[in-house]
Amino acid sequence: MKLEDLSVGLNVLLDTGDLAEVISINDQEQTVRICYLDALGQPELVGSEVWLLADEVISIDMGSHSEGRT
Amino acid sequence: MLTVKENDRLTRVGPNTPMGVLMRRYWQPIAAAVELDDNPVKPVKLLGESLILYRDRKGTLGLIGDTCPHRRISLAYGIPEEGGLRCAYHGWMFSETGQCVEMPAEAPDSSFPSRVKITGYPVQEISGLIFAYLGPEPTPLLPRWDLFVWDNVLRDIGSTVVPCNWLQIMENSLDPTHVEWLHGRFSNYVLERLGRDDLKREFFRVGEGASGAEGQVTNNFDHEKIGFDEFQHGIIKRRVVAGRTEEHPDWRIGHPILFPNILRVGSNFQYRVPMDDTHTLHIWFTAYPQPPGETVEKQDKVPFYHVPLPVDEQGVADWQLMDNNSGQDITAWVTQGPIADRSQEKLGESDKGIIIYRRMLRQQLAIIEDEGEPMNVFRNPESNVCIDLPWEGSEDPWAYARRGLMRRTSAAGKYAPVLREMVARLDGEEALKGPVH
Numbered sequence: 001m002k003l004e005d006l007s008v009g010l011n012v013l014l015d016t017g018d019l020a021e022v023i024s025i026n027d028q029e030q031t032v033r034i035c036y037l038d039a040l041g042q043p044e045l046v047g048s049e050v051w052l053l054a055d056e057v058i059s060i061d062m063g064s065h066s067e068g069r070t
Numbered sequence: 071m072l073t074v075k076e077n078d079r080l081t082r083v084g085p086n087t088p089m090g091v092l093m094r095r096y097w098q099p100i101a102a103a104v105e106l107d108d109n110p111v112k113p114v115k116l117l118g119e120s121l122i123l124y125r126d127r128k129g130t131l132g133l134i135g136d137t138c139p140h141r142r143i144s145l146a147y148g149i150p151e152e153g154g155l156r157c158a159y160h161g162w163m164f165s166e167t168g169q170c171v172e173m174p175a176e177a178p179d180s181s182f183p184s185r186v187k188i189t190g191y192p193v194q195e196i197s198g199l200i201f202a203y204l205g206p207e208p209t210p211l212l213p214r215w216d217l218f219v220w221d222n223v224l225r226d227i228g229s230t231v232v233p234c235n236w237l238q239i240m241e242n243s244l245d246p247t248h249v250e251w252l253h254g255r256f257s258n259y260v261l262e263r264l265g266r267d268d269l270k271r272e273f274f275r276v277g278e279g280a281s282g283a284e285g286q287v288t289n290n291f292d293h294e295k296i297g298f299d300e301f302q303h304g305i306i307k308r309r310v311v312a313g314r315t316e317e318h319p320d321w322r323i324g325h326p327i328l329f330p331n332i333l334r335v336g337s338n339f340q341y342r343v344p345m346d347d348t349h350t351l352h353i354w355f356t357a358y359p360q361p362p363g364e365t366v367e368k369q370d371k372v373p374f375y376h377v378p379l380p381v382d383e384q385g386v387a388d389w390q391l392m393d394n395n396s397g398q399d400i401t402a403w404v405t406q407g408p409i410a411d412r413s414q415e416k417l418g419e420s421d422k423g424i425i426i427y428r429r430m431l432r433q434q435l436a437i438i439e440d441e442g443e444p445m446n447v448f449r450n451p452e453s454n455v456c457i458d459l460p461w462e463g464s465e466d467p468w469a470y471a472r473r474g475l476m477r478r479t480s481a482a483g484k485y486a487p488v489l490r491e492m493v494a495r496l497d498g499e500e501a502l503k504g505p506v507h
Contacts (some may be wrong), residue, residue, distance in 0.1 A: 013422065013426075015071050015417040016071060016072065017428045017432065031215065040429065040432035040436060041072070041075075042076075043071075055418070058417065058418070058421070058422050064301075065298070065299050066298045066426060067295060067296065067298070068297075068421075069295055069298055069310070070293045
């Protein structure tokens with residue numbers, strides 16, 4: 001996603017399929033720090049934090065609905 | 071992106087693998103009933119298991135292990151009899167449960183047959199399609215999806231064996247934007263190479279001289295917006311393409327992906343049945359609505375057709391077979407490799423449908439691990455009389471079907487016998503000769 005579309009506190013869907021909360025944003029590095037909320041393949045990740053490239057964030061979590069411009 | 075371990079978890083389907091356990095909770099189609107007319111014994115590979123499908127002389131269907139336990143020869147050469155399938159070598163006979171019921175060379179009062187049993191799985195037929203269930207008891211109901219139950223339709227069944235893993239095929243169904251490229255620009259390139267510029271499709275964006283109007287039978291368009299909604303049977307895929315709005319059925323109704331391995335397009339199901347980790351039986355099941363006021367008799371037999379593979383396992387393509395959506399899709403799937411390496415992929419925002427589907431797979435795996443019942447396992451006969459699904463043609467089935475007839479050469483339907491018969495009946499034999507795309 002574009003960094004400007006993200007903000008701290010948002011729940012997001014990652015390209016791994018995991019759900020996370022945005023903790024902080026680094027504009028210069030184009031990265032976001034996230035905290036895993038739901039990692040079905042690797043439950044041990046839940047609660048851990050990591051920096052990711054903004055590209056690795058696929059969309060804002062909208063629950064059972066998802067949409068986007070192409 | 072997935073880790074190598076997670077890719078394995080979602081793709082491999084053998085016994086006791088996580089996905090193999092999940093897939094075994096579902097009835098899986100394995101053959102068209104008419105495939106047994108010529109030879110009532112058919113080897114079948116399903117979820118990594120080698121089996122024999124047969125119809126005995128009483129008409130009972132059986133699906134049993136493919137090897138006689140006596141001297142280990144193949145039961146593919148078995149003789150169907152009134153009470154089961156008899157091994158060609160020494161005449162041991164097995165019922166549809168896999169129970170040995172006769173050993174001709176043993177003493178008549180021997181108890182040996184009662185102590186020999188091979189694998190035997192339940193099979194059922196609906197609307198000319200034979201399904202098998204390889205999971206634990208109690209056996210769930212065979213889902214009566216609407217296309218199997220509708221009255222006053224004609225049906226046909228096509229199939230091919232695609233030499234790649236099932237998951238990359240299903241993920242294609244959660245990927246709307248490939249349509250404008252693979253089935254648009256690339257399709258035009260194929261037609262150009264085949265010298266059929268007359269069949270090429272036009273593309274436009276709003277304000278660029280649009281040649282297609284709302285509701286008109288025409289081309290593929292560029293996507294403006296895509297959307298996905300989880301629903302009780304899987305995921306609804308939606309799209310808004312250039313020149314259309316959210317009022318169009320493609321968005322307002324969308325089309326469903328039925329968990330775990332079925333795509334519904336119009337009045338067609340596409341089943342992606344894992345034969346093993348690197349081969350998928352792709353089945354097209356179509357119910358053709360009829361023109362208003364016309365009635366057709368229920369078919370005694372549902373016709374079957376084979377869809378040719380446009381590309382071999384080495385990725386060498388036959389361009390003549392890539393002039394249609396199905397040929398183009400199969401080419402893409404096979405060239406992703408026997409099992410697509412998702413640890414090396416780069417997904418973007420437009421791939422969110424794929425990601426949502428993978429999440430659903432993992433959620434349902436977790437349900438199984440917690441000894442729960444995954445979605446689309448039916449046990450209540452009252453709710454299984456006819457399972458209606460949303461589909462784009464529901465407001466005017468015939469109008470939708472009519473467009474399908476006009477675009478008949480653009481997908482696997484170009485090989486479908488009932489579709490050709492309907493074109494000939496409605497538009498005359500001449501209509502089958504000209505190019506339609």
